[in-house]
Amino acid sequence: MDEIVTLTEQEKADLWNALHTLQKLVGDVITPDDFRKVRQILQAAVMNGMLQRDTFGLHPILFDLQTAVITAEEIGLNRASILAILLHDSVALGETSRAFVRHEFGDDVDHIIHGLIRVNEIYSRNPSIETENFRDLLLSFAEDMRVIFIIIASRVNLMRQIKERGTEEERQRVAREASVLYAPLAHKLGLYLIKRELEDLSLKYLEPEVFYMIKEKLNATRAARDLYIANFIAPIEEKLQESGLKFHVKGRTKSIHSIWQKMKKQKCNFEGIYDLFAIRVILDSPLEREKQDCWQVFSIVTDMYRPNPKRLRDWLSVPKSNGYESLHITVMGPEGKWVEIQIRTERMDEIAERGLAAHWRYKGVKDSGTKLEEWLKDIRSALESQTTSDEQLINQFKVDLYSDEVFVFTPKGDLFKLQKGATVLDFAFHIHTNIGCHCTGGLVNGKNVHIHTKLQSGDQVEILTSQKQLPKRDWLNFAVTTKARTKIRQSLNEQELKNVAFAREALERKFKNHKIDPDEAVMMRMVKRLGYKQMNDFYRAISEEIIDVNTIVEKYQEQVEREANPQLFTTENRSADGFVHTLSDEERHVSSDVLVIDNNIKGVEYSLSKCCNPIYGDDVFGFVTVNRGIKIHRTTCPNAIRLREQLGYRVIKARWAGKGGNQYSVGLHVVGNDDIGIVNNITSIINKEKNVLLRGISIQSSEDGLFSGTLTVVIQDNKQIVQLIKKLQTVKGVKSVTR
Secondary structure, three states, X not given: OOOOOOOOHHHHHHHHHHHHHXXXXXXOOOOHHHHHHHHHHHHHHHHOOOOOOOOOOXXXXXXXXXXXXXXXXXXXXXXXXXHHHHHHHHHHOOOOOHHHHHHHHOHHHHHHHHHHHHHHHHHOOOOOOOOHHHHHHHHHHHOEHHHHHHHHHHHHHHHHHOOOOOOHHHHHHHHHHHHXXXXXXXXXXXOHHHHHHHHHHHXXXXXXXXXXHHHHHHHHOXXXXXXXXXXXXXXXXXXXXXOOOOEEEEEEEOOHHHHHHHHHHHOOOHHHOOOOEEEEEEEOOOHHHHHHHHHHHHHHHHHHOEEOHHHOEEOOOOOOOOOOOOEEEEEEOHHHOEEEEEEEEHHHHXXXXXXXXXXXXXXXXXXXXXXXXHHHHHHHHHHOOOOOOHHHHHHOOEOOOOOOEEEEEOOOOOEXXXXXXXXXXXXXXXXXXXXXXXXXXXXXXXXXXXXXXXXXXXXXXXXXEOOOOOOOHHHHHOOOOHHHHHHHHHHHHHXXXXXXXXXXXXXXXXXXXXXXXXXXXXXXXXHHHOOOOOHHHHHHHHHOOOOOHHHHHHHHHHHHHHHHOHHHHOOOOOOOOOOOOOOOHHHHHHHOOEEEEOOOOOOOOEEEOOOOOOOOOOOEEEEEOOOOOEEEEEOOOOOHHHHHHHOHHHEEEEEEOOOOOOOEEEEEEEEEEOOHHHHHHHHHHHHHOOOOEEEEEEEEEOOOOEEEEEEEEEEOOHHHHHHHHHHHHOOOOEEEEEO
């Protein structure tokens, strides 16, 4: 058992303060009985040694309490979120079950805990977070908007406490994550105060010299700055009071981080930054008069101070994508200094400070934009509904932004985004074309899988390769990404070009051996006489050994002779009327030659062609290859017509002998309604067939509600396969079955 984690005296005081604050914030929605049950679960986890201090030595219960306070006070989340924060560690470590949480606290709490645990699983893989993809993965894994808010609050809490904890490297890692991931995410969600704090704390840990330099200079100039602001706003307040508007004015210094960004952008020192502060006029106006009152203030201010029209920002008419509404104007103040004034209402100010949490008390704004902005728009639309309670509203905050994408990791933690349905092969090509071309399979979460295995978000994928592997045409049947399909086609074309080049070189060597310098024009005419329309088709036939180079040399010499002495190759045309030809005994013998296919045949090398997979009982013929003996083809083979027309002199008759009894592998192509029940019925019929063995099945779904699949069965003759096809065609939902 692990050592029981104990609290120091300071931690005890901090814990009671945090608990007291939390009870004040959420005491009206979390009952004393809820707190009692949580305390019992946490005490049991501590006594069992399950809850341990983290890398920075922070006590887990105290840390979660402080995170809960931030979540309730600065973001505005309520019961389900607070309970999930306090309980998720105990559930993740197995101290209590999700079923118990659902029973005692409700489905909502369990749902958020599930999201928090999934997010923690991502971190356990040590991913590289410096990418936009990681933010997308985080959102897709969280599923619930509240999970996103909680992890941001947790990071704020951590950043506040690590000043003198952990190593320098650990602090900088956390600060970088806050800078590149959590601060932009908080900004996207409109959590401006939190975003500002995360950026300042990140700068504090990453560039402490810069942070403290700016901080000291701000402190040194504070008195003069406060006096300037007071003198600037005094006449404005007087005019606003005369107009009868309800308002208050406040001035705020820019964040240290934003000042540093301006210094770098303008390439100047601290003293060169003039707009160190902004003055905010905040109106107490009813919703229907908000815009009118804001523009009235604008008119008053610009009558008193000269405005800079290039710096006017109107986010009243068209709010920002995250809901921000305000009217910004920069005017020339005393001493020739430019001063920025932000004009907004109480409602707008709270939304600007607290982001979406503030929408739970105010009606939202219309918006449009990218996926994330559209999601936020949907949230605001729901908030505008007067019939939706806060609890019902929260339950609608599901993140379904990335249902058409998957996010997968490499073993090193690099993160990649692919379209939904992407396979191991697609991922291999996404990493590198060379890896894709030599891909033989993959390890997904440590398990060996085929190259056509579809990937799920969060999968950790390692690609297996072999230099002997090359792209195959059937890869196009399951590759879905544009890059993979393009590269596969490109590689297949390159392979074909290599084969053509090899065939051309082989033919050139054969001509050279015969001391023949072929004429290109004669060559072209010979190729056409052989039935090939394109030279590439001709060379492809050579590479596939459909035609032999020795035969081509003979045909070329014949073509030369034919063109030199055409009279030798012409015959007198005469009527066919009354034509009679009697075969000699020798001719009868040759024409009646038939290859008898039998296991006991000797002296003849033959094999069954893979292009049509003939089986016992099929009508077949033989084709004499150059050096691979005789290939047996079905008479319905796709290549039969070409072989008979172009190379008929190498085609021989063939028939089966005996009663069969051998086992043959046959592929069946099946198309039907996309229903797993249909597939089960198909396999059930095959398994019930006597002397029929199902060796393999591959199913692919399509967008039109159908599936197409290939069944590989082992049978004894063509009668069995004909009967099997008839039975499969009777299955309800099956559209077609073909061999």
